Amino acid sequence: MLIALASFALLSRDLLSGIIALGAFSLFSAVIFLLSHAPDVAITEAAVGAGLTTIIFVWAIRHTGRDDR
Amino acid sequence: MRKWSVPAQIAISFVLLLLFLPLFLSQESWPTTARDILAEDAGTQTGAENIVSAIYLGYRAFDTLGETIVLLIALSGTMSVVSLLKRNSEDERTPVSLDFSLEEEKRAHHRLRTHLLEVVTGKIGPIILLFGFYVVMNGHLSPGGGFQGGAIIASGIIFFVLGNPHRREESEIQRTTLHLIESSAFLLFLLAALVPLFITGEVLANPFESKEVYIIALNTFIGLKVGAGISLMCISMIERRNV
């Protein structure tokens, strides 16, 4: 699942869907952390990886356009 | 410039993968020494029930200091590049909208959506802020802590800003306040690190009788600093140019 999301993020031409895939990847790994008894890391990953990173990426493509040129 | 053919690329990656295979797949069992020590003393030495917090803010608080500084400088570096972008786009006089809320003339067409967004974010903001503070203050007992709570506080502040799009003139004041909060929190953190040096002779050691106080204090400072820093960066990112 992680691999599929990661590959999609890396291969897609449309950056926005890549970013969404990356966010989903983060969220999914947060779930894995939770299952591995690491609640602290899970919260951090969800807040930072899925939240903050996605916001910054979205800000970036607002400036540059969605096309990966 | 030379180009790598696709088969060559894959071959190189695959060879590297094989060479690193043993590191990933070694059968040795995970060491337990550190865990056993911690399970024994962490609570009594640092006063935190959450052992991860005990390490993060007790045993290895110095790493955490480094981490907050990484955050501090990375954010200030990002913001300086962002302000550079704004300046450049002003120079070229290209209308770049850097705003999440809509322009005045468009607002009429999307009144419902805009209104909904503003009301919801404006009302949810305080609740999220409160939750963030809760996470910060309970970091030594339950999962969470300064950093996680700080990120939540930041999202609360951003919601506030999104909820009040008309008061642009206050933006400068907000920004100064956030800068002040960030710097003061950093000051407090640094004080918390250095004051014990003169009391107990150690850096980053607990100077208090009661164990929890020190870890809660560190959590609070980090939470404030992270919250202010992240929201500052996000605000400068979403703001319309030239505010």
Next chain:
Amino acid sequence: MTSRLLLLILFFISLHALIFNPSLMKKIFALNILNSAIVLLFITQGASLGSRAPFTTESPDQMVDPVVQALMLTAIVIGVCVTSFSLALVVHLHSRYGSFDYRHIRKELANDG
């Protein structure tokens, strides 16, 4: 075992993209995933010790390794900081050259003198 093999593959997919994809944006994506792969590796391996989250109230010999969790908190945050600054730089470059492709940017730079 399987999970580690999968993480190894994940690690090398992102390594491959980081090295060979010409787009700077994709390189940053790949860097993110590379970091996550290592964090996942640490956490899942550290969890092989036991079946309880690290709190003092619970039986110690069932606990997972708390040290790696504390380390990974730091690693995640540092990763995000690097990402945010590199994105700012990429946007800065894109605003001038209209491209993420570093070969293109370099060519244009050489022309700029």
Next chain:
Amino acid sequence: MMGEMYLLPFFLPLVGALLLLFSRLVSEHSRVRTALRFTALVTTYGISAFFSATAILSESAGGFIGAYHPGIAIRWEVTPLLSSVYLLAVLLSFISELYAKKEMKSKPDIAAVIHIQLAFIGFTLISRDLFNLFVTLEVLGITSYILIASGEKYRASLASISYLLMSSLAMAFFLLGIFGIYRQTGSLDLVAIREYYLSNPATYSTTLSITSIAVALLMRTAIFPVHTWLPEAHASAPHHVSALLSGLLIKIPLFPLALIVTLTPASVLLASVLLYAGALSAILAVVSAFSQKDMKRLLAFHSVSQMGYVVASFGAFLIRGDTELLYIAALLHLTFHALFKATLFLTVGRVIDLTGSKDVYTVRNGARILLDASRSNIFVIIAFFLSALSIAATPATNAFISKQLITDALKEYPLVSWTLVATGAFTVASFIKLSRVFFGDKSVPLPSVRPERKGIDAMILSILFLLASSVAEHFSLSLPILSSFHPYDASHLTKTFITIAVGGSLYALVRLKHVRAFMHVIGNLSASLTTMLLSIPLFIASLAILLHTVSGLL
């Protein structure tokens, strides 16, 4: 001094940075801001220089931060030697900040970054913990990306992001190395890890982990083949940043590297890799430097080359483990290089600013132009020529002593020793080429230069440099270990004169057409980002295999 007061000088720059951050809150021209700035400078440079100077004179000290349990807490160690390196760092940061006074005043954030960088240089030196080293190195990395990009030029942004990607990749492998070592030893404390490997054998995973960490550090020191980020980054950064990075920052990872290399008995083999990689990078980089057109790129390549000397001698020291002379030679050369490379970047930077061109072939009359701008620039010119003579290792300069020491001490490795001598010849040639910039040439018209008032600062800086260099030279000659070393005897002098003569004739060769064409090709070689990034995992993997097979054979 007692207890952890030793840690104080490393924390003070953070206080300085904090004051600068507060100064953002008041307007740019207010008195408060000036006062804050001044206090920050005094705290960071004055007080911490005082404390680290006292630390040089006292005993070594060590402990755990926060006095927690040894198994988990972070170990630190301060020795007089590390304190003196830190003092050098304080001096160079101070000079770099003074040079860009105006910019620092309008951008307190950037100034704060320099202070933070200084603090973390200190922490990197004293840390004895694997993960803490990861954190401090990341801080140093981010500060340097920001400083490189602070010139706001697009070229610098690209150089910064190339460096960022390369170094983040290396740091990812560093983390993987920590994983490998922690899984085996259950500890992050370097002393505990060394004890573990004394009784337990090192496996392939161990070797792989250690090489991953070592290569990440080598990348920061810019040693062939992972030096490729440096020329562009240091050439496109603002001048004071180039001076700081080239003079100081690339040297710092050597100290943790020495700890990593001696982590297991088997990994000492890595030291011989250091020896040969150092020599190779010395000669290859100097040939590239000689072929450059851009003055700052020329200097940047020389940094790689001079670091080759230091690393080769460091490697030889770590192989033998008992010859203090090699260590002292490496440290002396490191110190001298820090001083003269910073001077070179700053003085050449002045010429570039005044003439508006970086082309070493077309800029001429540099001395005249500098003097026209301000009379006090005479010191700038003197400082440049002394540094150039120094890097070319002419007698009576400080690097003459350290280079003779290094080539002498490396006598057991004739290949390395002779490579370094050949490097010396090329260095002479390329500095003749660079010095031409300062000399008059009637065929080139003089640009009109506005007189500037910055002259006094430049004078103070140059005098400071000259003082520091001569103090360092006298200090080095008074070391007891060097009592049997006579740099000015006949054999050394003959060798030097031959080197200089060969260098001169090499420079004369430039006039030949074929040589020029060849130089043009070499000068335009620059690694693509793909090659840069690929070099790291390939280097790690090949080193690991090499070391593993060799240690298996022994």
